[in-house]
Amino acid sequence: MKNIPGGRAHVLIPANEEIDLAEQMRMALRIMVTCFIYNNDIFNLITKYTQYGYPDFNVHAGMDYGEYIEYEIDDTVNESEFTSIGAVANNAAKIQSFSPCNYVYILDRYYNELPPDLRESFSELTNDEVEELKPKLKSSKVYKAKYNHILTEKEFEEISKDLEDIKTAVNEEANKLDIxxxxxxxxxxxxxxxxxxxxxxxxxxxxxxxxxxxxxxxxxxxxxxxxxxxxxxxxxxxxxxxxxxxxxxxxxxxxxxxxxxxxxxxxxxxxxxxxxxxxxxxxxxxxxxxxxxxxxxxxxxxxxxxxxxxxxxxxxxxxxxxxxxxxxxxxxxxxxxxxxxxxxxxxxxxxxxxxxxxxxxxxxxxxxxxxxxxxxxxxxxxxxxxxxxxxxxxTFSEFLKKVEEKQLEKASKIAKNSLSLGVLTNSAGESARVGVRPWRP
CATH class of the missing domain: 3.30.70.1230 (Nucleotide cyclase, GGDEF domain)
Structure with a gap:
């Protein structure tokens, strides 16, 4: 887990050279589908939360595959923060923001590495669907699938069974929480x-x-x-x-x-x-x-x-x-x-x-x-x-220049008004009335 910015989770799944890549792609999708099942079938049904009548939470996802650099952000000011640098994370975040609820969007780099049976679960976005994404991405095809159409029924049952302990733990934790x-x-x-x-x-x-x-x-x-x-x-x-x-x-x-x-x-x-x-x-x-x-x-x-x-x-x-x-x-x-x-x-x-x-x-x-x-x-x-x-x-320099110009303009107006009234004001704000007197040699 990279981080949780608000209601979004950034998840990094490193590739393992000792495992077949197509199978790793399947495993990553299984993790993603598990998140949907957890949200829809466990979290939204927690008794302590449903009693408040809040609307259900919905999940939508984006995934990509590619190289990245692990990076510890140290801006010399704030607490250091882990991130990854690479198009793979940026692309996944971009397409996630456009995917509908309960859907997974993937880029062609991910799609091309999937085993054939999983490719059949995805369909390419239509021209209308991809239009909004074009300014955000380099030339890439985007594919979509509803989360409950990706894996087999048997795999769904396995995931649900694996989540039973999580379901129990989450409900116990919710019941212990005293607002x-x-x-x-x-x-x-x-x-x-x-x-x-x-x-x-x-x-x-x-x-x-x-x-x-x-x-x-x-x-x-x-x-x-x-x-x-x-x-x-x-x-x-x-x-x-x-x-x-x-x-x-x-x-x-x-x-x-x-x-x-x-x-x-x-x-x-x-x-x-x-x-x-x-x-x-x-x-x-x-x-x-x-x-x-x-x-x-x-x-x-x-x-x-x-x-x-x-x-x-x-x-x-x-x-x-x-x-x-x-x-x-x-x-x-x-x-x-x-x-x-x-x-x-x-x-x-x-x-x-x-x-x-x-x-x-x-x-x-x-x-x-x-x-x-x-x-x-x-x-x-x-x-x-x-x-x-x-x-x-x-920019800040332009802002300061405009403030300075306004200050000079304001000072000029005050000076003109003071002269017209026969009043001069010094830097301390003290006023003295003056009048025009005839000159005497």
């Missing part, structure tokens, strides 16, 4: 995940940022021959993301491939968390574009350009840390996190920052005369058609 033992504490300092757990959670007002490198998956050669080069580039990206989030007193939640999720909570003594959030977005926009000027990176990218898309939202969040033993992941639960994800995933074009209407309305409601930074933000976020979302392409 009254779970605490949701307020946050008075910068959010720290290290002491959080299932029982100890934090609740705070915060901004959520999702930032993703655009088109990075398509930079991988289909043969995986440029893994080393892109591994070097990812280290530069991770360093940039970690340092930039930390500069604005944000907290990294997770790296998700070429994406970072961070929160900027409101705490005493800090700058307005909304400004810290948006300044981080502008700094990331500038810093990632700046990496293109690095000759080593430019050469390794074969003169392609790094581009970033950023989504930001604000609201109440719950922060927790979940997992088993030492394998735990930082998790944030909130509508703000979902909104930031939508802003980035659906609406943020290359080198753009996107926010929703609620956030934009808050910016508009701030007195721009008291805080010129809000006035600049209000003037530079523009509506994306009639979607209810707003975008901005400012």
């Amino acid at each position: 009254s033992e779970m605490s949701f504490e307020e946050v008075n300092t910068k959010l720290d995940f290290s002491r959080l757990s299932r029982k100890v959670n934090k609740k705070t007002t915060a901004g959520v940022l999702c930032a993703d490198i655009r088109g990075f998956t398509k930079l991988f050669n289909k043969s995986d021959s440029n893994l080393e080069d892109l591994s070097y580039i990812m280290q530069q990206i991770y360093d940039t993301m970690g340092e930039t989030v930390n500069e604005q007193f944000g907290t990294k939640v997770q790296y998700q491939g070429d994406r970072v999720v961070a929160v900027f909570n409101d705490f005493k003594g800090s700058e307005d968390y909304r400004l810290r959030l948006l300044k981080t977005g502008m700094k990331l926009n500038e810093a990632i574009q700046g990496l293109n000027d690095n000759p080593d990176i430019s050469e390794k990218l074969s003169n392609h350009k790094l581009r970033i898309g950023i989504g930001c939202s604000i609201g109440q969040i719950i922060a927790t840390r979940l997992g088993m033993r030492s394998y735990k992941d930082n998790i944030i639960l909130s509508e703000a996190a979902d909104s930031a994800d939508i802003c980035e995933e659906r609406y943020a074009e290359n080198n753009k920052i996107v926010i929703g209407k609620q956030f934009y309305d808050e910016i508009k409601s701030e007195d721009g005369n008291k805080n010129l930074e809000y006035q600049i933000l209000r003037d530079n976020f523009t509506a994306i058609s009639t979607t209810g979302y707003y975008e901005c392409s400012l």
Whole structure:
């Protein structure tokens, strides 16, 4: 298990040279089908959860096959984090997000290695179905199958039998869980995940940022021959993301491939968390574009350009840390996190920052005369058609320049008004009335 970003699990299954590859593909699919059966036939039927009347959880999956590099992210700022670098993980995540509930999508690299009987379970996506995926992937065929049509009836029975002990353990664990033992504490300092757990959670007002490198998956050669080069580039990206989030007193939640999720909570003594959030977005926009000027990176990218898309939202969040033993992941639960994800995933074009209407309305409601930074933000976020979302392409340097220009403009207006009223104001804000007197030699 690589990590659990929200409701998605990233699972890495290393190939074993001593086992026939086609059989390993079957085993990997069996693991995937087991996840569906566990969710649909065990988790959704836990008595303690069904009594609340919540809708059932649904699973959809994506799989690919190829080479990768195991990598420990150390951005010099945050706790190190394990990941893998390679098109195989990126591709699986991309197609998973488009697969319908209870379906598995696989790429042709995976399909071609399957034993013949399993290939018959999959059908190629139609032109209409694959249309949305084309901008996300290099030329690849995508195949689909409903999870309960992949394996034989006998294999299904074997899996269900194997899960009996899990079913018993999960129900016992659910019955032991006492919600009254779970605490949701307020946050008075910068959010720290290290002491959080299932029982100890934090609740705070915060901004959520999702930032993703655009088109990075398509930079991988289909043969995986440029893994080393892109591994070097990812280290530069991770360093940039970690340092930039930390500069604005944000907290990294997770790296998700070429994406970072961070929160900027409101705490005493800090700058307005909304400004810290948006300044981080502008700094990331500038810093990632700046990496293109690095000759080593430019050469390794074969003169392609790094581009970033950023989504930001604000609201109440719950922060927790979940997992088993030492394998735990930082998790944030909130509508703000979902909104930031939508802003980035659906609406943020290359080198753009996107926010929703609620956030934009808050910016508009701030007195721009008291805080010129809000006035600049209000003037530079523009509506994306009639979607209810707003975008901005400012870098941090451009933002600072506009603030400086507004300050000079404001100072000039004050000076003109003062002169017209016969009043001069010094740097300390003290006023003195002056008048025009005749000159005497």
